[in-house]
Amino acid sequence: MKHQKLVFVFFLCLSLSLFAQSDQDSIPAYTKNGISKPSILSTNPFGVFISRLNHNFKLKASQRLELDISLESGNVWGPNVKTYIPNDPSVRADMSALAWFSRQYRVEEDQIDAGYFEIETDGVIKGLRGNLTIPTTKNQELIVGFRAFLLTNGKFPLSSLTSDRLIEFFHDNVAGGDDPFDRRVFGLDKAKFLYTDRNGRSFDLGNGDFLTAGIETHYYYYPTFLNDKKVYLNFGAHLGTNLSSYNMSMDVGLSAAGVKQFDLNDRNFILFGLGTNVLRKNAVDLQDDNFDFGTNDFIGSLETDIEYTFLSKGKTYHSFGISFYLQTSLHKKDEDDYNIYVRDDDAFNSWGHGTRHLYKNNNYWTFVYTFTRKISTSFYIQQDFTVNNNPDLQTGVSVKFGI
Structure with missing residues (x-):
C-alpha cells in the first residue's frame, strides 16, 4: 500500500512541476482541436474502481505527441446503510407494497433470508490522471493513460472548494437548509x-x-x-486495466461522438458535441476475489456539450463550456422495488441515497473554462443536482501540451 501512495505523490509532484514550467519556450505550441474538455468523470465511490469512458470531442486526430495531466477533487458522502435483498418471492412482494424507508420496521434483521451489502462513504476523493496521445496515421491516434485515486479528509487548504465546511456553508446560506444530509451529525x-x-x-x-x-x-x-459541412465524427475502441487489490480486471468498450461547428465570425465560434459509449465491466477478471461494484455488466453513458470560444487579440483562445453527463445505473434496477434498507440510528436526512441511487441513472452538470495558447489549461466545477452518489461538488484542473 505504501509504494502505491508514493507513486501517487510522485505523479502529483510531476504534474505540479509541469504547471510551473508551462511557459517555457521548450514546450511546443498546442493547437486548439475541438471542444476543450478534460476528463470530467466524477469521483463516484464505486465508479473509480472501473474504467469509465470520457467522451472525446476532438475534430481530428492529433498530428504529434501530446501529454495531458489532470487533478480532481470530489466530496463524497453517504451515512451507513445496510441493504438486504430478500430471497423469498412472497417477502419481495410484501416489501414492494411498502415505501422503501418503512420496510426496515416490518422485519427482524437477524431473521431475514436475504442477500446483504453495506456501504458508508465520507471524505474527499483526490484523483490524478495522465494521458499520452500518439499519432498513428493521418486520421487515427492511440492514447495511453493512467488514473489513481486517494481518500482524504478534505481539510483546508488542500480541498478549499470541496471541503465539508464550505459545502455546509452553502447549504446554510444559499440552498439546502440546515444540514440536509446529516454531515454535521x-x-x-x-x-x-x-x-x-x-x-x-x-x-x-x-x-x-x-x-x-x-x-x-x-x-x-x-x-x-462530413468535414466540409463542419461536422466532425470519431469512433473509439477502449481497453481499461484495473489494478487495485479490490478489483483487478480488464474492461472493454466502444464509443462514438460528433461535433458540429458554428462560426459566428473569424474570432468567435460555437461547438456542439454529442457522444455515447458502452463499457463491458470486468470483461476479464485477473483475480478470483474481485469485489462486486455493481450488478450491471454493461455501463452506458451519453454526454452533450456546448462550448463558446473567442480568439483574443493576443491570439489566445478563451473557451466556456457546459456539459451534461448521463450514465446508466451500476446496479440492476429491479432490486430497488423490494430491497430492505436499514439506516444508521443517527441518520435522518436523505439517508438512503448512498445505496438506493446505485439503482438509478447517474447524471451531473459540469462548467469548464479553458484558455489555449502555448498550452491548453482547463478548470472545471461539477455539480450533482440529483444527489445520486457523485460528489456533492467536484473541481478539477488540467493541462495539455505538445511534446
Whole structure:
C-alpha cells in the first residue's frame, strides 16, 4: 500500500512541476482541436474502481505527441446503510407494497433470508490522471493513460472548494437548509469508506488510504466525409486495466461522438458535441476475489456539450463550456422495488441515497473554462443536482501540451 501512495505523490509532484514550467519556450505550441474538455468523470465511490469512458470531442486526430495531466477533487458522502435483498418471492412482494424507508420496521434483521451489502462513504476523493496521445496515421491516434485515486479528509487548504465546511456553508446560506444530509451529525472533515459486498468481501478505508489505480488504452478513428459541412465524427475502441487489490480486471468498450461547428465570425465560434459509449465491466477478471461494484455488466453513458470560444487579440483562445453527463445505473434496477434498507440510528436526512441511487441513472452538470495558447489549461466545477452518489461538488484542473 505504501509504494502505491508514493507513486501517487510522485505523479502529483510531476504534474505540479509541469504547471510551473508551462511557459517555457521548450514546450511546443498546442493547437486548439475541438471542444476543450478534460476528463470530467466524477469521483463516484464505486465508479473509480472501473474504467469509465470520457467522451472525446476532438475534430481530428492529433498530428504529434501530446501529454495531458489532470487533478480532481470530489466530496463524497453517504451515512451507513445496510441493504438486504430478500430471497423469498412472497417477502419481495410484501416489501414492494411498502415505501422503501418503512420496510426496515416490518422485519427482524437477524431473521431475514436475504442477500446483504453495506456501504458508508465520507471524505474527499483526490484523483490524478495522465494521458499520452500518439499519432498513428493521418486520421487515427492511440492514447495511453493512467488514473489513481486517494481518500482524504478534505481539510483546508488542500480541498478549499470541496471541503465539508464550505459545502455546509452553502447549504446554510444559499440552498439546502440546515444540514440536509446529516454531515454535521457525524462530524465534518472526516474520511471513511466502508463497503461489504454481497459476497461477504469487505474493506474499511480512512484518511490517506489509496483507493485504486488503472491503465487505459484508447484508439480513435476520425472519418472526414462530413468535414466540409463542419461536422466532425470519431469512433473509439477502449481497453481499461484495473489494478487495485479490490478489483483487478480488464474492461472493454466502444464509443462514438460528433461535433458540429458554428462560426459566428473569424474570432468567435460555437461547438456542439454529442457522444455515447458502452463499457463491458470486468470483461476479464485477473483475480478470483474481485469485489462486486455493481450488478450491471454493461455501463452506458451519453454526454452533450456546448462550448463558446473567442480568439483574443493576443491570439489566445478563451473557451466556456457546459456539459451534461448521463450514465446508466451500476446496479440492476429491479432490486430497488423490494430491497430492505436499514439506516444508521443517527441518520435522518436523505439517508438512503448512498445505496438506493446505485439503482438509478447517474447524471451531473459540469462548467469548464479553458484558455489555449502555448498550452491548453482547463478548470472545471461539477455539480450533482440529483444527489445520486457523485460528489456533492467536484473541481478539477488540467493541462495539455505538445511534446
